[in-house]
Amino acid sequence: MRVLYVEDDNAMAVAVANMLRRAGYHCDVARLGREAVTVGLAGEYDVILLDIDLPDIDGYQVVEHLRSGGVRTPVVMQTGLVDPHQDGKGASLGVEDYLLKPFNRESVIGAVEAAIARGRAAAEAERPASPETSMDRPSRPLLAGRAIFDDGRPAIECTIVSVTSDGAALRVDGDPTGWPEAFVLSVPGDKGYRCRTCWQTGDKIGVRFA
Numbered sequence: 001m002r003v004l005y006v007e008d009d010n011a012m013a014v015a016v017a018n019m020l021r022r023a024g025y026h027c028d029v030a031r032l033g034r035e036a037v038t039v040g041l042a043g044e045y046d047v048i049l050l051d052i053d054l055p056d057i058d059g060y061q062v063v064e065h066l067r068s069g070g071v072r073t074p075v076v077m078q079t080g081l082v083d084p085h086q087d088g089k090g091a092s093l094g095v096e097d098y099l100l101k102p103f104n105r106e107s108v109i110g111a112v113e114a115a116i117a118r119g120r121a122a123a124e125a126e127r128p129a130s131p132e133t134s135m136d137r138p139s140r141p142l143l144a145g146r147a148i149f150d151d152g153r154p155a156i157e158c159t160i161v162s163v164t165s166d167g168a169a170l171r172v173d174g175d176p177t178g179w180p181e182a183f184v185l186s187v188p189g190d191k192g193y194r195c196r197t198c199w200q201t202g203d204k205i206g207v208r209f210a
Contacts, residue, residue, distance in 0.1 A: 040062070117204075158174075
């Protein structure tokens, strides 16, 4: 996974970049907003961790330039100045989350992982089903389904929000706590599909067909 970290403070940039690299991420660092725009427009990153207060253009302007250039990479804003619950500007630009200073390793990694998962879910939801798989895969978005578990727990109703030849993204109608690694996805009027869970964020579950 590739992270672009945008921070003009050298000590902070080095510390957080090393933190991300030790966690297994490839991390590039930009020190100025315009540099971040130039690098970010390549669209090679899974998430951008972006300080709001930069010396040339601010973080919001960076996001505006990226969005106008067609880049939809998830953005996590790093700040000690903004109450995220009152920040309508960030929400209008599609900012995924806020990392409030001071923060620790767990909050950095958690914010990055969550943003990447949401980005994947959004991309999956927008991707149309492959035509050649319509005969043997659940192929319509927003199709009702039911998750049936091998361990005997009650089945959970779900909605298939997107599907590809390899897997699907589900929105869970019940409690997704403790979601198992493997289960059967039952679709009305169709056969059951053996699935393996590959990611989970909130009430969204990403699965691959076994």
